Amino acid sequence: MVTHRLSPAPYADLRLEDGELLMVGELKFKALHTPGHTRDSMCLVTEDRVFTGDTLLIGGTGRTDLPTGDPEALYDSLFNRLLKLEPALKVFPAHDYKGRSHSTIADEIIDNPRLQKRDRAEFVDMMRKLDLSAPTHLTEALRTNMSGGKTVAQLLAEATASVAFVSLEELAARVADGDLGLVLLDVREKDAFLAGHIPGARHLPRGQLELRVNDELPDPTARILAVCEFGRISTLAAATLRTLGFGRAAALDGGMKTWRESGLPLSAGDTP
Numbered sequence: 001m002v003t004h005r006l007s008p009a010p011y012a013d014l015r016l017e018d019g020e021l022l023m024v025g026e027l028k029f030k031a032l033h034t035p036g037h038t039r040d041s042m043c044l045v046t047e048d049r050v051f052t053g054d055t056l057l058i059g060g061t062g063r064t065d066l067p068t069g070d071p072e073a074l075y076d077s078l079f080n081r082l083l084k085l086e087p088a089l090k091v092f093p094a095h096d097y098k099g100r101s102h103s104t105i106a107d108e109i110i111d112n113p114r115l116q117k118r119d120r121a122e123f124v125d126m127m128r129k130l131d132l133s134a135p136t137h138l139t140e141a142l143r144t145n146m147s148g149g150k151t152v153a154q155l156l157a158e159a160t161a162s163v164a165f166v167s168l169e170e171l172a173a174r175v176a177d178g179d180l181g182l183v184l185l186d187v188r189e190k191d192a193f194l195a196g197h198i199p200g201a202r203h204l205p206r207g208q209l210e211l212r213v214n215d216e217l218p219d220p221t222a223r224i225l226a227v228c229e230f231g232r233i234s235t236l237a238a239a240t241l242r243t244l245g246f247g248r249a250a251a252l253d254g255g256m257k258t259w260r261e262s263g264l265p266l267s268a269g270d271t272p
Contacts, residue, residue, distance in 0.1 A: 004033055006040035016042065034082055036074025037062030043082060049090035049102070056082055058097040061114045064127050071127035075120050083109055156232060159239035165253040166225055172264050175199055182223040187237045188256070196266040198227060198259060203270075206237050213244060223248040231255040 002022060003012040016022060018033035022044065029044040034055040041062065044051040054062035055077055064071040087106035109115060117123040150158075174180050180200045186193050187206040197203070204216050206228070217224065224246055228234035234251045241249035260266065 004031065004040040004042040006035075008040070032081060034074075034077035036064055036070055036077045038066070039068040039070070039073070041077070045085065045089070048088075049092055050082070050085060050105070051092045052082065053094045056091060056108060056112075057093045057095065058091070058100055058103045058108070059112055061112075061127075063130065063132055065130065065132065071124040072120075074127065075123045078115065079118065079120075079123075083115070156235060159235045163235060163238040163242060164250040166250050168252065168254045168258060168262065168264070171198070171225070171252060172262075175265060182225050183217065185217075185224055185226050185237070186256075187226050187228050187234055192229065192256075194269055196260070196268050197256070199265055199267045201227065201267075206233050209237055209240060210244070213241070213246075217241075217246065220245045221248065222246070223250070225250050225252060227252040227256065229255045229257055231258075 001009065001012050002014045002016065003009050005015045005017050007015065014022070016031040018031060020031050022029040022031065027046060029046050029051075032043040032045055032050075034041050034043050034052075037054040041053055041055050043053060043055055055074070056062075061074065061078065063069065064074050083105060085105055087104065087109070089105045091103045091105060091108060092101065114123075114126065117126050171180075171184075174182075175198060184198060184201040186197050186201040186203050187209065188197075188203075189205055190203065193201075193203045202216070204212060224238070224241060226234035226237040226241070226249065228237070231252060231254050234255065238249045238251040
């Protein structure tokens, strides 16, 4: 991965300064620092084209309301740098637009609505008033990009590979027999637990698991089955329990939503 020097991404293979060259075989790409969308935004210029990332789009520009975004900087990057390149240069942004993969500098100067605000104050005011909705999973994407942290999908995949599961049918049979033969641990929040839980379940919310586990689960050899609303939090809880030394911890395959929809028995209120 190639980034600008200011990028917080921890695992970049190469960090470029403004004006430096990236060599790919016989191709040469010149780094053009274009802050605005983010402070480390960068374009790459080669012979007949420029890769503009999220700085210049087809018929638009990158937004400036996300972390490190700056409409003043974007104005300078566009009008004082990028748009002064050769007009015939092909523009390849970070996204496709209704099947269009590229434009040109000249076409964007003429047709791009945001570039018609050529006065700095007007452009900055326009960008500050866009009022765009936040992208889906924005926080997770920023956290992962800037820290190298794992995504929730990665955490779930790792947890799924490290724990055993019990089917709804198996647990329903145990409930019907009146003998669970294990510690059924409901890791949802208290209000959800009180509203309805599987008979015989104990309540220990996932957010308090590590802090209360020694008092609530004194026997590390016990078989523990974690349950939650959709089956994801319980998978993470079971994986955590295993790392804490509860080697027989497992997760319910499914969750309370499926249990309820299947018409299986429920208890309400606190555990007797």
